[in-house]
Amino acid sequence: xxxxxxxxxxxxxxxxxxxxxxxxxxxxxxxxxxxxxxxxxxxxxxxxxxxxxxxxxxxxxxxxxxxxxxxxxxxxxxxxxxxxxxxxxxxxxxxxxxxxxxxxxxxxxxxxxxxxxxxxxxxxxxxxxxxxxxxxxxxxxxxxxxxxxxxxxxxxxxxxxxxxxxxxxxxxxxxxxxxxxxxxxxxxxxxxxxxxxxxxxxxxxxxxxxxxxxxxxxxxxxxxxxxxxxxxxxxxxxxxxxxxxxxxxxxxxxxxxxxxxxxxxxxxxxxxxxxxxxxxxxxxxxxxxxxxxxxxxxxxxxxxxxxxxxxxxxxxxxxxxxxxxxxxxxxxxxxxxxxxxxxxxxxxxxxxxxxxxxxxxxxxxxxxxxxxxxxxxxxxxxxxxxxxxxxxxxxxxxxxxxxxxxxxxxxxxxxxxxxxxxxxxxxxxxxxxxxxxxxx
Amino acid sequence: xxxxxxxxxxxxxxxxxxxxxxxxxxxxxxxxxxxxxxxxxxxxxxxxxxxxxxxxxxxxxxxxxxxxxxxxxxxxxxxxxxxxxxxxxxxxxxxxxxxxxxxxxxxxxxxxxxxxxxxxxxxxxxxxxxxxxxxxxxxxxxxxxxxxxxxxxxxxxxxxxxxxxxxxxxxxxxxxxxxxxxxxxxxxxxxxxxxxxxxxxxxxxxxxxxxxxxxxxxxxxxxxxxxxxxxxxxxxxxxxxxxxxxxxxxxxxxxxxxxxxxxxxxxxxxxxxxxxxxxxxxxxxxxxxxxxxxxxxxxxxxxxxxxxxxxxxxxxxxxxxxxxxxxxxxxxxxxxxxxxxxxxxxxxxxxxxxxxxxxxxxxxxxxxxxxxxxxxxxxxxxxxxxxxxxxxxxxxxxxxxxxxxxxxxxxxxxxxxxxxxxxxxxxxxxxxxxxxxxxx
Numbered sequence: 083x084x085x086x087x088x089x090x091x092x093x094x095x096x097x098x099x100x101x102x103x104x105x106x107x108x109x110x111x112x113x114x115x116x117x118x119x120x121x122x123x124x125x126x127x128x129x130x131x132x133x134x135x136x137x138x139x140x141x142x143x144x145x146x147x148x149x150x151x152x153x154x155x156x157x158x159x160x161x162x163x164x165x166x167x168x169x170x171x172x173x174x175x176x177x178x179x180x181x182x183x184x185x186x187x188x189x190x191x192x193x194x195x196x197x198x199x200x201x202x203x204x205x206x207x208x209x210x211x212x213x214x215x216x217x218x219x220x221x222x223x224x225x226x227x228x229x230x231x232x233x234x235x236x237x238x239x240x241x242x243x244x245x246x247x248x249x250x251x252x253x254x255x256x257x258x259x260x261x262x263x264x265x266x267x268x269x270x271x272x273x274x275x276x277x278x279x280x281x282x283x284x285x286x287x288x289x290x291x292x293x294x295x296x297x298x299x300x301x302x303x304x305x306x307x308x309x310x311x312x313x314x315x316x317x318x319x320x321x322x323x324x325x326x327x328x329x330x331x332x333x334x335x336x337x338x339x340x341x342x343x344x345x346x347x348x349x350x351x352x353x354x355x356x357x358x359x360x361x362x363x364x365x366x367x368x369x370x371x372x373x374x375x376x377x378x379x380x381x382x383x384x385x386x387x388x389x390x391x392x393x394x395x396x397x398x399x400x401x402x403x404x405x406x407x408x409x410x411x412x413x414x415x416x417x418x419x420x421x422x423x424x425x426x427x428x429x430x431x432x433x434x435x436x437x438x439x440x441x442x443x444x445x446x447x448x449x450x451x452x453x454x455x456x457x458x459x460x461x462x463x464x465x466x467x468x469x470x471x472x473x474x475x476x477x478x479x480x481x482x483x484x485x486x487x488x489x490x491x492x493x494x495x496x497x498x499x500x501x502x503x504x505x506x507x508x509x510x511x512x513x514x515x516x517x518x519x520x521x522x
Numbered sequence: 523x524x525x526x527x528x529x530x531x532x533x534x535x536x537x538x539x540x541x542x543x544x545x546x547x548x549x550x551x552x553x554x555x556x557x558x559x560x561x562x563x564x565x566x567x568x569x570x571x572x573x574x575x576x577x578x579x580x581x582x583x584x585x586x587x588x589x590x591x592x593x594x595x596x597x598x599x600x601x602x603x604x605x606x607x608x609x610x611x612x613x614x615x616x617x618x619x620x621x622x623x624x625x626x627x628x629x630x631x632x633x634x635x636x637x638x639x640x641x642x643x644x645x646x647x648x649x650x651x652x653x654x655x656x657x658x659x660x661x662x663x664x665x666x667x668x669x670x671x672x673x674x675x676x677x678x679x680x681x682x683x684x685x686x687x688x689x690x691x692x693x694x695x696x697x698x699x700x701x702x703x704x705x706x707x708x709x710x711x712x713x714x715x716x717x718x719x720x721x722x723x724x725x726x727x728x729x730x731x732x733x734x735x736x737x738x739x740x741x742x743x744x745x746x747x748x749x750x751x752x753x754x755x756x757x758x759x760x761x762x763x764x765x766x767x768x769x770x771x772x773x774x775x776x777x778x779x780x781x782x783x784x785x786x787x788x789x790x791x792x793x794x795x796x797x798x799x800x801x802x803x804x805x806x807x808x809x810x811x812x813x814x815x816x817x818x819x820x821x822x823x824x825x826x827x828x829x830x831x832x833x834x835x836x837x838x839x840x841x842x843x844x845x846x847x848x849x850x851x852x853x854x855x856x857x858x859x860x861x862x863x864x865x866x867x868x869x870x871x872x873x874x875x876x877x878x879x880x881x882x883x884x885x886x887x888x889x890x891x892x893x894x895x896x897x898x899x900x901x902x903x904x905x906x907x908x909x910x911x912x913x914x915x916x917x918x919x920x921x922x923x924x925x926x927x928x929x930x931x932x933x934x935x936x937x938x939x940x941x942x943x944x945x946x947x948x949x950x951x952x953x954x955x956x957x958x959x960x961x962x
Contacts, residue, residue, distance in 0.1 A: 122579035141563035178813025180787035225788035228801040232786035325817035346672035347620030348665035373618025375766035376819030
């Protein structure tokens with residue numbers, strides 16, 4: 083079994099080791115929840131303070147020009163673009179993932195309707211078009227399904243859900259207008275083959291819309307190589323943009339200037355400050371903008387992306403991916419050695435199918451329903467992961483995210499040993515670890 | 523004419539005078555652009571720093587519970603509610619005005635379709651419903667018109683625009699599903715009679731959706747007394763929430779739990795952390811939430827609203843309105859005395875039709891096209907207002923917003939004298955004041 087000394091040796095020769103010093107990690111914490119909310123980069127508070135006190139407080143309205151607030155969504159988008167295989171000018175950072183997914187799905191449905199001759203002359207989806215189905219997975223992050231469900235209600239379409247990834251290709255029948263998938267599953271950490279599934283969608287005459295919430299900054303993504311149609315994602319997980327930081331949206335250049343997206347607001351207008359009563363969409367991705375953006379939160383995200391500038395000369399996403407796999411491999415190996423027979427690995431073991439997290443479910447060797455308390459006991463020990471409840475179709479899970487920017491092999495070593503300690507001392511039986519919070 | 527001494531005497535007995543000390547006003551500036559971006563309340567930087575360094579940096583994911591991030595939109599909404607005549611639990615602070623207008627209009631259209639028997643069983647609008655028209659004004663803020671225009675494209679409806687407020691009532695024909703108006707016009711400062719127009723809409727069988735961007739915090743609003751149906755508004759103008767601070771949305775309790783709004787995301791789900799694949803809207807206004815909100819920007823807004831807590835014992839919105847009218851009356855009187863015949867007043871003189879701004883357009887006594895340069899010359903003198911270009915239907919204007927929270931009668935006195943000075947010295951002829959910025 084891997085020793086502490088070996089982990090320390092791995093850390094000593096980790097080319098990404100300097101990146102950890104860019105973050106403010108709470109004392110005594112091993113943070114394995116960066117897949118939910120990334121850690122604060124140390125320089126972000128100063129940038130936020132400057133935006134608040136100087137850009138807002140002193141320069142006031144002039145900062146729309148002087149500080150470039152109006153262009154900030156596209157400037158931030160240009161910094162996200164290289165992390166997802168998109169080109170300059172193809173991404174904008176704006177609104178939320180849910181809202182952006184509504185825009186992307188709405189545009190994709192309009193394109194699909196155009197192709198089948200179902201659309202009105204103005205490019206809106208006809209009702210009902212011949213391709214009437216949005217296809218996704220039942221295990222997709224719920225808000226994606228809710229957004230699709232609402233669009234289906236509005237346009238008389240149907241949302242079809244498959245239960246397993248291997249069922250997707252078979253369900254790509256001629257009724258499918260859009261295949262909507264999340265690249266890395268929020269719950270299991272399982273990763274799709276984006277290129278293969280996009281190709282399968284295209285072969286079936288459908289468009290592919292990808293949610294990159296659990297991919298961007300964690301695993302290499304190449305939207306251009308995959309020939310994907312649309313993508314959205316969030317920035318508060320592996321991009322460390324801060325709580326609820328604005329999300330992003332990408333449309334392939336072959337689509338971006340074609341249909342209107344359904345949330346046509348003034349920040350997406352070709353000449354927003356002409357204040358004309360009729361909408362004229364801006365060229366390019368700017369038309370996927372809608373209303374005035376939260377500049378303070380967006381500035382925190384902008385600053386946070388400096389970390390990826392620092393990572394680039396150290397190997398960038400390829401190096402981050404290599405370390406992520408090393409950390410998750412190490413955690414799996416340690417848990418299997420230290421807690422034999424007590425957990426089933428939910429996350430795929432194959433590298434090509436794994437994101438940057440490891441999910442475990444207790445076996446029958448542990449008391450039923452103990453997963454929540456195990457997570458609470460770990461948090462009490464300073465090891466922060468999270469719990470996701472199961473249902474009829476899926477088990478309770480312990481979820482551990484591994485952000486290679488700021489986690490070390492030694493962190494992983496200690497986390498696994500803490501997990502062993504929780505089990506050995508049956509800490510999950512303590513009442514204080516069995517009180518449920520309303521929100522996690 | 524009013525003297526400086528008289529203005530100083532008015533300030534000395536102004537009951538709202540202590541509120542000015544709650545703001546950080548840049549040195550040497552008379553800020554008449556609070557109708558575009560409100561001034562920084564002095565305590566906001568400390569709150570923002572605490573959210574960034576402690577809530578995010580130290581407590582990380584636990585702040586969703588511990589710091590109440592998840593409930594923050596509704597807590598902030600409850601603080602906005604008394605400013606607009608809404609009850610507790612009726613308002614949420616979320617997304618942007620444009621996005622919230624899409625939600626409110628979408629819900630209103632679904633309600634209208636239900637009433638005429640045009641809707642599907644699930645409450646979505648049928649296509650086309652019998653009431654096929656959204657009615658608004660050509661002079662409404664453009665993003666409102668764009669949002670309505672896009673909804674019309676999606677649902678096969680039409681957007682009908684009247685050219686003058688007095689034409690609205692006559693255009694409320696049986697085809698109108700929704701009357702969509704902005705309470706105070708962004709350009710002219712003209713204010714509608716919300717109660718009368720809502721009653722007229724209802725009498726015609728239509729619903730009334732109000733945009734309060736230029737009203738909230740500036741003029742008393744009573745949505746409940748007006749029996750309005752839906753309302754939206756922004757928080758970065760007279761509420762001083764910071765650049766692009768999240769907007770708000772209100773639905774009358776008689777409507778709030780009826781239709782789905784079209785942007786059904788997980789923050790609007792009845793049990794968001796159950797992660798179920800099917801959407802179940804939350805009871806009440808929470809269903810108008812969609813995705814994860816920008817907590818840093820939202821926290822700045824929350825802190826900024828402390829100013830209105832401080833204003834309440836000093837007379838609240840009634841006192842703010844009285845001072846606003848006094849300031850705008852004073853500015854009008856001074857400009858007419860100091861710059862006789864050189865400007866036409868665009869803003870209504872009648873108190874009942876005036877918001878909290880004064881707009882002027884140069885007369886033929888001044889060189890054609892000089893409005894932009896006059897505004898630039900004033901800015902160079904430290905008097906910050908803004909310019910809005912005219913077109914075939916409306917003239918160029920100088921726009922001055924008067925926020926009674928932090929402006930004094932003395933500020934108004936000096937602003938008017940600076941305007942006189944710009945004209946007397948013909949500063950608008952200087953080349954540096956005639957260079958146009960891309961964005962204002």
